[in-house]
Amino acid sequence: MPCAQCGEPFRAAGQGRPRRYCGRACQARAYRARRDGDDRARRAATPSRSSRSRVFDRTTLVRTAIDIADAHGMAALSMRALAARMDVPATSLYRQVSSKNELIAAMIDTAFGDLPLSQPGAAEWRALLEREAHREWELYLRHPWLLEVLNTTRPPLAPEVLAATDRVFAALSGLGLDREAQLSVYLLVSGYVQGMASMVAASRRSARQTGISERDWWSTQRGKLTGLLDSGRYPWLSELAAARPSATRADLDRWFEFGLHRLLDGVAVFVFAP
The missing domain is CATH 1.10.10.60 (Homeodomain-like)
Structure with a gap:
Protein backbone atom coordinates (compact mmCIF):
# COMPACT_ATOMS: atom_id res chain seq x y z
CA MET A 1 0.00 0.00 0.00
CA PRO A 2 1.25 3.58 -0.63
CA CYS A 3 2.61 5.81 2.14
CA ALA A 4 0.21 8.65 3.04
CA GLN A 5 3.14 11.08 3.10
CA CYS A 6 5.58 10.19 0.32
CA GLY A 7 3.39 7.89 -1.77
CA GLU A 8 5.95 5.11 -1.96
CA PRO A 9 4.57 1.57 -1.58
CA PHE A 10 5.39 -0.36 1.58
CA ARG A 11 4.44 -3.72 3.00
CA ALA A 12 1.59 -3.52 5.52
CA ALA A 13 1.92 -5.35 8.81
CA GLY A 14 -0.10 -8.50 9.15
CA GLN A 15 -1.33 -7.72 12.65
CA GLY A 16 -2.28 -4.70 14.78
CA ARG A 17 -3.43 -1.23 13.68
CA PRO A 18 -2.96 -0.55 9.94
CA ARG A 19 0.03 1.62 9.16
CA ARG A 20 -0.32 4.80 7.06
CA TYR A 21 3.34 5.66 6.64
CA CYS A 22 6.36 3.77 5.36
CA GLY A 23 8.51 4.87 8.28
CA ARG A 24 8.98 7.17 11.24
CA ALA A 25 10.51 9.91 9.07
CA CYS A 26 7.39 10.23 6.91
CA GLN A 27 5.16 10.05 9.99
CA ALA A 28 7.11 12.94 11.59
CA ARG A 29 6.91 15.03 8.39
CA ALA A 30 3.15 14.45 8.21
CA TYR A 31 2.76 15.53 11.83
CA ARG A 32 4.75 18.73 11.26
CA ALA A 33 2.68 19.54 8.15
CA ARG A 34 -0.57 19.17 10.10
CA ARG A 35 0.79 21.26 12.97
CA ASP A 36 1.99 24.06 10.70
CA GLY A 37 -1.27 24.09 8.77
CA ASP A 38 -3.32 24.35 11.95
CA ASP A 39 -1.12 27.19 13.20
CA ARG A 40 -1.57 29.11 9.95
CA ALA A 41 -5.33 28.66 10.08
CA ARG A 42 -5.42 29.77 13.71
CA ARG A 43 -3.34 32.86 12.96
CA ALA A 44 -5.61 33.75 10.02
CA ALA A 45 -8.72 33.47 12.17
CA THR A 46 -7.28 35.42 15.12
CA PRO A 47 -6.60 39.19 14.94
CA SER A 48 -2.91 39.94 15.07
CA ARG A 49 -1.42 41.20 18.28
CA SER A 50 -0.58 44.50 16.59
CA SER A 98 -16.33 56.33 29.29
CA SER A 99 -19.46 56.56 27.13
CA LYS A 100 -20.86 57.81 23.84
CA ASN A 101 -22.13 60.93 25.62
CA GLU A 102 -18.60 61.76 26.72
CA LEU A 103 -17.43 61.18 23.14
CA ILE A 104 -20.07 63.58 21.78
CA ALA A 105 -19.12 66.25 24.33
CA ALA A 106 -15.48 65.89 23.25
CA MET A 107 -16.54 66.17 19.59
CA ILE A 108 -18.38 69.42 20.34
CA ASP A 109 -15.41 70.88 22.19
CA THR A 110 -13.07 69.94 19.36
CA ALA A 111 -15.37 71.44 16.70
CA PHE A 112 -15.68 74.69 18.67
CA GLY A 113 -11.94 74.75 19.29
CA ASP A 114 -11.25 74.52 15.55
CA LEU A 115 -13.03 77.86 15.11
CA PRO A 116 -11.53 80.19 17.73
CA LEU A 117 -13.01 83.57 18.60
CA SER A 118 -12.18 86.04 15.84
CA GLN A 119 -12.34 89.08 18.12
CA PRO A 120 -11.33 88.05 21.63
CA GLY A 121 -11.76 90.42 24.51
CA ALA A 122 -14.47 92.77 25.70
CA ALA A 123 -17.05 94.07 23.24
CA GLU A 124 -20.28 96.09 23.17
CA TRP A 125 -23.31 93.85 23.69
CA ARG A 126 -24.51 93.93 20.08
CA ALA A 127 -21.08 93.27 18.60
CA LEU A 128 -20.60 90.35 20.98
CA LEU A 129 -23.99 88.82 20.12
CA GLU A 130 -23.20 89.20 16.41
CA ARG A 131 -19.83 87.54 16.90
CA GLU A 132 -21.32 84.59 18.77
CA ALA A 133 -24.13 84.20 16.22
CA HIS A 134 -21.68 84.21 13.29
CA ARG A 135 -19.51 81.65 15.03
CA GLU A 136 -22.49 79.38 15.73
CA TRP A 137 -23.67 79.73 12.11
CA GLU A 138 -20.24 78.81 10.74
CA LEU A 139 -20.00 75.81 13.05
CA TYR A 140 -23.36 74.47 11.90
CA LEU A 141 -22.39 74.82 8.24
CA ARG A 142 -19.09 73.01 8.86
CA HIS A 143 -20.59 70.33 11.11
CA PRO A 144 -24.37 69.97 10.57
CA TRP A 145 -24.49 67.19 13.19
CA LEU A 146 -23.98 69.88 15.85
CA LEU A 147 -27.59 70.89 15.29
CA GLU A 148 -28.75 67.41 16.23
CA VAL A 149 -26.90 67.40 19.54
CA LEU A 150 -27.29 71.07 20.56
CA ASN A 151 -30.86 71.82 19.43
CA THR A 152 -32.36 70.14 22.46
CA THR A 153 -33.33 70.95 26.03
CA ARG A 154 -30.74 68.43 27.22
CA PRO A 155 -27.55 69.16 25.28
CA PRO A 156 -24.22 67.58 26.24
CA LEU A 157 -22.52 69.76 28.86
CA ALA A 158 -19.46 70.53 26.76
CA PRO A 159 -17.21 73.23 28.27
CA GLU A 160 -17.00 75.20 24.99
CA VAL A 161 -20.79 75.39 24.73
CA LEU A 162 -21.09 76.55 28.33
CA ALA A 163 -18.40 79.18 27.71
CA ALA A 164 -20.20 80.52 24.60
CA THR A 165 -23.49 80.70 26.49
CA ASP A 166 -21.85 82.47 29.42
CA ARG A 167 -20.33 85.10 27.10
CA VAL A 168 -23.78 86.01 25.80
CA PHE A 169 -25.24 86.35 29.29
CA ALA A 170 -22.23 88.41 30.37
CA ALA A 171 -22.89 90.79 27.48
CA LEU A 172 -26.56 91.11 28.42
CA SER A 173 -26.02 91.44 32.14
CA GLY A 174 -25.09 95.13 31.96
CA LEU A 175 -28.22 96.18 30.09
CA GLY A 176 -30.54 96.27 33.07
CA LEU A 177 -32.46 93.15 32.02
CA ASP A 178 -33.58 90.61 34.56
CA ARG A 179 -32.54 86.97 34.24
CA GLU A 180 -35.75 85.95 32.50
CA ALA A 181 -35.38 88.67 29.86
CA GLN A 182 -31.71 87.77 29.31
CA LEU A 183 -32.64 84.12 28.78
CA SER A 184 -35.38 85.15 26.33
CA VAL A 185 -32.93 87.21 24.27
CA TYR A 186 -30.42 84.37 24.25
CA LEU A 187 -33.03 81.85 23.09
CA LEU A 188 -34.28 84.27 20.43
CA VAL A 189 -30.87 84.77 18.85
CA SER A 190 -29.74 81.15 19.15
CA GLY A 191 -33.10 79.92 17.84
CA TYR A 192 -32.75 82.13 14.77
CA VAL A 193 -29.27 80.80 14.03
CA GLN A 194 -30.35 77.19 14.45
CA GLY A 195 -33.47 77.73 12.34
CA MET A 196 -31.49 79.15 9.41
CA ALA A 197 -28.84 76.47 9.70
CA SER A 198 -31.41 73.68 9.88
CA MET A 199 -32.52 74.41 6.30
CA VAL A 200 -28.97 73.97 5.07
CA ALA A 201 -28.50 70.82 7.14
CA ALA A 202 -31.77 69.34 5.86
CA SER A 203 -30.73 70.03 2.26
CA ARG A 204 -27.38 68.30 2.76
CA ARG A 205 -29.03 65.36 4.52
CA SER A 206 -31.47 64.88 1.64
CA ALA A 207 -28.65 65.02 -0.90
CA ARG A 208 -26.69 62.44 1.09
CA GLN A 209 -29.64 60.08 1.44
CA THR A 210 -30.91 60.33 -2.14
CA GLY A 211 -27.71 61.03 -4.06
CA ILE A 212 -29.48 64.00 -5.73
CA SER A 213 -28.03 67.48 -5.23
CA GLU A 214 -30.18 70.50 -4.44
CA ARG A 215 -29.54 71.95 -7.90
CA ASP A 216 -30.51 68.70 -9.63
CA TRP A 217 -33.66 68.32 -7.51
CA TRP A 218 -34.85 71.80 -8.38
CA SER A 219 -34.10 71.15 -12.05
CA THR A 220 -36.51 68.22 -12.03
CA GLN A 221 -39.12 70.23 -10.11
CA ARG A 222 -38.84 73.14 -12.53
CA GLY A 223 -39.97 70.83 -15.29
CA LYS A 224 -43.06 69.89 -13.28
CA LEU A 225 -43.76 73.52 -12.39
CA THR A 226 -43.34 74.96 -15.87
CA GLY A 227 -47.04 74.94 -16.59
CA LEU A 228 -47.91 76.64 -13.32
CA LEU A 229 -45.20 79.26 -13.61
CA ASP A 230 -46.09 80.03 -17.23
CA SER A 231 -49.73 80.53 -16.28
CA GLY A 232 -49.04 84.06 -15.09
CA ARG A 233 -50.62 83.40 -11.70
CA TYR A 234 -47.28 83.53 -9.86
CA PRO A 235 -45.22 86.31 -11.51
CA TRP A 236 -42.77 86.77 -8.63
CA LEU A 237 -41.99 83.05 -8.40
CA SER A 238 -41.66 82.83 -12.19
CA GLU A 239 -39.10 85.63 -12.17
CA LEU A 240 -37.22 84.08 -9.27
CA ALA A 241 -37.06 80.64 -10.93
CA ALA A 242 -35.68 82.18 -14.11
CA ALA A 243 -33.06 84.29 -12.33
CA ARG A 244 -31.84 81.93 -9.57
CA PRO A 245 -31.35 78.21 -10.30
CA SER A 246 -30.17 77.50 -6.72
CA ALA A 247 -28.81 79.27 -3.66
CA THR A 248 -25.05 79.72 -3.21
CA ARG A 249 -23.06 79.99 0.00
CA ALA A 250 -22.87 83.75 -0.58
CA ASP A 251 -26.68 83.87 -0.78
CA LEU A 252 -27.01 81.93 2.48
CA ASP A 253 -24.58 84.24 4.29
CA ARG A 254 -26.34 87.34 2.97
CA TRP A 255 -29.79 86.10 4.03
CA PHE A 256 -28.42 85.11 7.43
CA GLU A 257 -26.80 88.52 7.88
CA PHE A 258 -30.00 90.37 6.92
CA GLY A 259 -32.11 88.41 9.41
CA LEU A 260 -29.56 88.70 12.21
CA HIS A 261 -29.34 92.49 11.86
CA ARG A 262 -33.12 92.88 11.89
CA LEU A 263 -33.34 90.58 14.91
CA LEU A 264 -30.79 92.60 16.87
CA ASP A 265 -32.52 95.82 15.83
CA GLY A 266 -35.59 94.42 17.56
CA VAL A 267 -33.60 93.46 20.64
CA ALA A 268 -32.20 96.99 20.81
CA VAL A 269 -35.71 98.43 20.71
CA PHE A 270 -36.76 96.05 23.49
CA VAL A 271 -33.75 96.93 25.64
CA PHE A 272 -33.72 100.69 25.19
CA ALA A 273 -37.36 101.54 24.57
CA PRO A 274 -38.59 104.20 27.03
Whole structure:
Protein backbone atom coordinates (compact mmCIF):
# COMPACT_ATOMS: atom_id res chain seq x y z
CA MET A 1 0.00 0.00 0.00
CA PRO A 2 1.25 3.58 -0.63
CA CYS A 3 2.61 5.81 2.14
CA ALA A 4 0.21 8.65 3.04
CA GLN A 5 3.14 11.08 3.10
CA CYS A 6 5.58 10.19 0.32
CA GLY A 7 3.39 7.89 -1.77
CA GLU A 8 5.95 5.11 -1.96
CA PRO A 9 4.57 1.57 -1.58
CA PHE A 10 5.39 -0.36 1.58
CA ARG A 11 4.44 -3.72 3.00
CA ALA A 12 1.59 -3.52 5.52
CA ALA A 13 1.92 -5.35 8.81
CA GLY A 14 -0.10 -8.50 9.15
CA GLN A 15 -1.33 -7.72 12.65
CA GLY A 16 -2.28 -4.70 14.78
CA ARG A 17 -3.43 -1.23 13.68
CA PRO A 18 -2.96 -0.55 9.94
CA ARG A 19 0.03 1.62 9.16
CA ARG A 20 -0.32 4.80 7.06
CA TYR A 21 3.34 5.66 6.64
CA CYS A 22 6.36 3.77 5.36
CA GLY A 23 8.51 4.87 8.28
CA ARG A 24 8.98 7.17 11.24
CA ALA A 25 10.51 9.91 9.07
CA CYS A 26 7.39 10.23 6.91
CA GLN A 27 5.16 10.05 9.99
CA ALA A 28 7.11 12.94 11.59
CA ARG A 29 6.91 15.03 8.39
CA ALA A 30 3.15 14.45 8.21
CA TYR A 31 2.76 15.53 11.83
CA ARG A 32 4.75 18.73 11.26
CA ALA A 33 2.68 19.54 8.15
CA ARG A 34 -0.57 19.17 10.10
CA ARG A 35 0.79 21.26 12.97
CA ASP A 36 1.99 24.06 10.70
CA GLY A 37 -1.27 24.09 8.77
CA ASP A 38 -3.32 24.35 11.95
CA ASP A 39 -1.12 27.19 13.20
CA ARG A 40 -1.57 29.11 9.95
CA ALA A 41 -5.33 28.66 10.08
CA ARG A 42 -5.42 29.77 13.71
CA ARG A 43 -3.34 32.86 12.96
CA ALA A 44 -5.61 33.75 10.02
CA ALA A 45 -8.72 33.47 12.17
CA THR A 46 -7.28 35.42 15.12
CA PRO A 47 -6.60 39.19 14.94
CA SER A 48 -2.91 39.94 15.07
CA ARG A 49 -1.42 41.20 18.28
CA SER A 50 -0.58 44.50 16.59
CA SER A 51 -4.26 44.97 15.65
CA ARG A 52 -5.54 44.00 19.09
CA SER A 53 -3.10 46.25 20.91
CA ARG A 54 -2.97 49.15 18.44
CA VAL A 55 -2.29 52.35 20.36
CA PHE A 56 -4.39 55.43 19.64
CA ASP A 57 -4.97 58.62 21.59
CA ARG A 58 -8.14 60.49 22.50
CA THR A 59 -7.57 63.12 19.81
CA THR A 60 -7.48 60.49 17.06
CA LEU A 61 -10.63 58.90 18.43
CA VAL A 62 -12.55 62.18 18.53
CA ARG A 63 -11.33 63.34 15.10
CA THR A 64 -12.38 60.04 13.54
CA ALA A 65 -15.82 60.33 15.14
CA ILE A 66 -16.18 63.87 13.72
CA ASP A 67 -15.22 62.61 10.25
CA ILE A 68 -17.95 59.96 10.41
CA ALA A 69 -20.58 62.44 11.64
CA ASP A 70 -19.60 65.06 9.03
CA ALA A 71 -19.86 62.56 6.19
CA HIS A 72 -22.85 60.46 7.24
CA GLY A 73 -24.66 62.21 10.12
CA MET A 74 -24.95 61.29 13.77
CA ALA A 75 -27.19 58.32 12.97
CA ALA A 76 -24.16 56.59 11.44
CA LEU A 77 -21.96 57.15 14.49
CA SER A 78 -21.83 54.28 16.96
CA MET A 79 -19.02 52.91 19.06
CA ARG A 80 -19.01 49.80 16.87
CA ALA A 81 -18.82 51.83 13.64
CA LEU A 82 -16.07 53.99 15.13
CA ALA A 83 -14.07 50.93 16.16
CA ALA A 84 -14.45 49.45 12.68
CA ARG A 85 -13.20 52.68 11.07
CA MET A 86 -10.19 52.70 13.39
CA ASP A 87 -9.66 48.92 13.02
CA VAL A 88 -9.60 48.31 16.76
CA PRO A 89 -11.85 46.34 19.14
CA ALA A 90 -14.86 48.35 20.35
CA THR A 91 -13.88 47.72 23.96
CA SER A 92 -10.60 49.58 23.45
CA LEU A 93 -12.49 52.85 22.80
CA TYR A 94 -13.58 52.97 26.42
CA ARG A 95 -10.01 53.49 27.52
CA GLN A 96 -10.33 57.02 26.11
CA VAL A 97 -14.00 57.83 26.71
CA SER A 98 -16.33 56.33 29.29
CA SER A 99 -19.46 56.56 27.13
CA LYS A 100 -20.86 57.81 23.84
CA ASN A 101 -22.13 60.93 25.62
CA GLU A 102 -18.60 61.76 26.72
CA LEU A 103 -17.43 61.18 23.14
CA ILE A 104 -20.07 63.58 21.78
CA ALA A 105 -19.12 66.25 24.33
CA ALA A 106 -15.48 65.89 23.25
CA MET A 107 -16.54 66.17 19.59
CA ILE A 108 -18.38 69.42 20.34
CA ASP A 109 -15.41 70.88 22.19
CA THR A 110 -13.07 69.94 19.36
CA ALA A 111 -15.37 71.44 16.70
CA PHE A 112 -15.68 74.69 18.67
CA GLY A 113 -11.94 74.75 19.29
CA ASP A 114 -11.25 74.52 15.55
CA LEU A 115 -13.03 77.86 15.11
CA PRO A 116 -11.53 80.19 17.73
CA LEU A 117 -13.01 83.57 18.60
CA SER A 118 -12.18 86.04 15.84
CA GLN A 119 -12.34 89.08 18.12
CA PRO A 120 -11.33 88.05 21.63
CA GLY A 121 -11.76 90.42 24.51
CA ALA A 122 -14.47 92.77 25.70
CA ALA A 123 -17.05 94.07 23.24
CA GLU A 124 -20.28 96.09 23.17
CA TRP A 125 -23.31 93.85 23.69
CA ARG A 126 -24.51 93.93 20.08
CA ALA A 127 -21.08 93.27 18.60
CA LEU A 128 -20.60 90.35 20.98
CA LEU A 129 -23.99 88.82 20.12
CA GLU A 130 -23.20 89.20 16.41
CA ARG A 131 -19.83 87.54 16.90
CA GLU A 132 -21.32 84.59 18.77
CA ALA A 133 -24.13 84.20 16.22
CA HIS A 134 -21.68 84.21 13.29
CA ARG A 135 -19.51 81.65 15.03
CA GLU A 136 -22.49 79.38 15.73
CA TRP A 137 -23.67 79.73 12.11
CA GLU A 138 -20.24 78.81 10.74
CA LEU A 139 -20.00 75.81 13.05
CA TYR A 140 -23.36 74.47 11.90
CA LEU A 141 -22.39 74.82 8.24
CA ARG A 142 -19.09 73.01 8.86
CA HIS A 143 -20.59 70.33 11.11
CA PRO A 144 -24.37 69.97 10.57
CA TRP A 145 -24.49 67.19 13.19
CA LEU A 146 -23.98 69.88 15.85
CA LEU A 147 -27.59 70.89 15.29
CA GLU A 148 -28.75 67.41 16.23
CA VAL A 149 -26.90 67.40 19.54
CA LEU A 150 -27.29 71.07 20.56
CA ASN A 151 -30.86 71.82 19.43
CA THR A 152 -32.36 70.14 22.46
CA THR A 153 -33.33 70.95 26.03
CA ARG A 154 -30.74 68.43 27.22
CA PRO A 155 -27.55 69.16 25.28
CA PRO A 156 -24.22 67.58 26.24
CA LEU A 157 -22.52 69.76 28.86
CA ALA A 158 -19.46 70.53 26.76
CA PRO A 159 -17.21 73.23 28.27
CA GLU A 160 -17.00 75.20 24.99
CA VAL A 161 -20.79 75.39 24.73
CA LEU A 162 -21.09 76.55 28.33
CA ALA A 163 -18.40 79.18 27.71
CA ALA A 164 -20.20 80.52 24.60
CA THR A 165 -23.49 80.70 26.49
CA ASP A 166 -21.85 82.47 29.42
CA ARG A 167 -20.33 85.10 27.10
CA VAL A 168 -23.78 86.01 25.80
CA PHE A 169 -25.24 86.35 29.29
CA ALA A 170 -22.23 88.41 30.37
CA ALA A 171 -22.89 90.79 27.48
CA LEU A 172 -26.56 91.11 28.42
CA SER A 173 -26.02 91.44 32.14
CA GLY A 174 -25.09 95.13 31.96
CA LEU A 175 -28.22 96.18 30.09
CA GLY A 176 -30.54 96.27 33.07
CA LEU A 177 -32.46 93.15 32.02
CA ASP A 178 -33.58 90.61 34.56
CA ARG A 179 -32.54 86.97 34.24
CA GLU A 180 -35.75 85.95 32.50
CA ALA A 181 -35.38 88.67 29.86
CA GLN A 182 -31.71 87.77 29.31
CA LEU A 183 -32.64 84.12 28.78
CA SER A 184 -35.38 85.15 26.33
CA VAL A 185 -32.93 87.21 24.27
CA TYR A 186 -30.42 84.37 24.25
CA LEU A 187 -33.03 81.85 23.09
CA LEU A 188 -34.28 84.27 20.43
CA VAL A 189 -30.87 84.77 18.85
CA SER A 190 -29.74 81.15 19.15
CA GLY A 191 -33.10 79.92 17.84
CA TYR A 192 -32.75 82.13 14.77
CA VAL A 193 -29.27 80.80 14.03
CA GLN A 194 -30.35 77.19 14.45
CA GLY A 195 -33.47 77.73 12.34
CA MET A 196 -31.49 79.15 9.41
CA ALA A 197 -28.84 76.47 9.70
CA SER A 198 -31.41 73.68 9.88
CA MET A 199 -32.52 74.41 6.30
CA VAL A 200 -28.97 73.97 5.07
CA ALA A 201 -28.50 70.82 7.14
CA ALA A 202 -31.77 69.34 5.86
CA SER A 203 -30.73 70.03 2.26
CA ARG A 204 -27.38 68.30 2.76
CA ARG A 205 -29.03 65.36 4.52
CA SER A 206 -31.47 64.88 1.64
CA ALA A 207 -28.65 65.02 -0.90
CA ARG A 208 -26.69 62.44 1.09
CA GLN A 209 -29.64 60.08 1.44
CA THR A 210 -30.91 60.33 -2.14
CA GLY A 211 -27.71 61.03 -4.06
CA ILE A 212 -29.48 64.00 -5.73
CA SER A 213 -28.03 67.48 -5.23
CA GLU A 214 -30.18 70.50 -4.44
CA ARG A 215 -29.54 71.95 -7.90
CA ASP A 216 -30.51 68.70 -9.63
CA TRP A 217 -33.66 68.32 -7.51
CA TRP A 218 -34.85 71.80 -8.38
CA SER A 219 -34.10 71.15 -12.05
CA THR A 220 -36.51 68.22 -12.03
CA GLN A 221 -39.12 70.23 -10.11
CA ARG A 222 -38.84 73.14 -12.53
CA GLY A 223 -39.97 70.83 -15.29
CA LYS A 224 -43.06 69.89 -13.28
CA LEU A 225 -43.76 73.52 -12.39
CA THR A 226 -43.34 74.96 -15.87
CA GLY A 227 -47.04 74.94 -16.59
CA LEU A 228 -47.91 76.64 -13.32
CA LEU A 229 -45.20 79.26 -13.61
CA ASP A 230 -46.09 80.03 -17.23
CA SER A 231 -49.73 80.53 -16.28
CA GLY A 232 -49.04 84.06 -15.09
CA ARG A 233 -50.62 83.40 -11.70
CA TYR A 234 -47.28 83.53 -9.86
CA PRO A 235 -45.22 86.31 -11.51
CA TRP A 236 -42.77 86.77 -8.63
CA LEU A 237 -41.99 83.05 -8.40
CA SER A 238 -41.66 82.83 -12.19
CA GLU A 239 -39.10 85.63 -12.17
CA LEU A 240 -37.22 84.08 -9.27
CA ALA A 241 -37.06 80.64 -10.93
CA ALA A 242 -35.68 82.18 -14.11
CA ALA A 243 -33.06 84.29 -12.33
CA ARG A 244 -31.84 81.93 -9.57
CA PRO A 245 -31.35 78.21 -10.30
CA SER A 246 -30.17 77.50 -6.72
CA ALA A 247 -28.81 79.27 -3.66
CA THR A 248 -25.05 79.72 -3.21
CA ARG A 249 -23.06 79.99 0.00
CA ALA A 250 -22.87 83.75 -0.58
CA ASP A 251 -26.68 83.87 -0.78
CA LEU A 252 -27.01 81.93 2.48
CA ASP A 253 -24.58 84.24 4.29
CA ARG A 254 -26.34 87.34 2.97
CA TRP A 255 -29.79 86.10 4.03
CA PHE A 256 -28.42 85.11 7.43
CA GLU A 257 -26.80 88.52 7.88
CA PHE A 258 -30.00 90.37 6.92
CA GLY A 259 -32.11 88.41 9.41
CA LEU A 260 -29.56 88.70 12.21
CA HIS A 261 -29.34 92.49 11.86
CA ARG A 262 -33.12 92.88 11.89
CA LEU A 263 -33.34 90.58 14.91
CA LEU A 264 -30.79 92.60 16.87
CA ASP A 265 -32.52 95.82 15.83
CA GLY A 266 -35.59 94.42 17.56
CA VAL A 267 -33.60 93.46 20.64
CA ALA A 268 -32.20 96.99 20.81
CA VAL A 269 -35.71 98.43 20.71
CA PHE A 270 -36.76 96.05 23.49
CA VAL A 271 -33.75 96.93 25.64
CA PHE A 272 -33.72 100.69 25.19
CA ALA A 273 -37.36 101.54 24.57
CA PRO A 274 -38.59 104.20 27.03
